Amino acid sequence: MDDWSKEFWQAIDDAILAVDRVFTGVATTLETAVDDLLMEVATNVESTVADVQKIIVSELDENVPEWREWLDGDDDLFPDMEEFNHHTEFYDVYPVFPSAENNPACIGCRNYHGQVYNGNILVCGMHPSGWEDEKCPDWESN
Structure with missing residues (x-):
């Protein structure tokens, strides 16, 4: 077996x-x-x-x-594009930090955005131009 x-x-x-x-x-x-x-x-x-x-x-x-001339750049297909490409306002974005002189109510606030776009600052979503007084009602600590 x-x-x-x-x-x-x-x-x-x-x-x-x-x-x-x-x-x-x-x-x-x-x-x-x-x-x-x-x-x-x-x-x-x-x-x-x-x-x-x-x-x-x-x-x-x-x-x-x-x-073929268009590809070589001899002929400008989009004449307005040259002006558009060199327009500095499209690239003019930079930060601004709150200080005693600029937006003092925003110092240490978590809602502060502080970016300049084309010469206009966006302080925050609630108060795009900033808050006038030293005490902002929407201030939140970082």
Whole structure:
């Protein structure tokens, strides 16, 4: 009886090894197939993109001959953009800290924002221009 149980468990071990070999073979085959498919897709995408680029350039050359000059900067497509890009008020943002002279009611307040935007200070959300007296009713400690 002892030999029968050893043979049974040996048969189970052999079956497990056979199934493992099958799954390993299938996994290897699938991995190779997926890699090949991805390589082909990548090659086709590169080829398609190159074809589309050629078509676009051809169409632009035919229908908008000055497009290359525009890219070179010889022609100003957006003349107002130069003024917009050099407008300092869009970049004029800086902090201002409360002091005895400027917004004394805001010293140590957690609501204080203190940023200057285009020359206008935003003191806080409750009092955008600041508080006149020395005691602000919305003052909260940091």
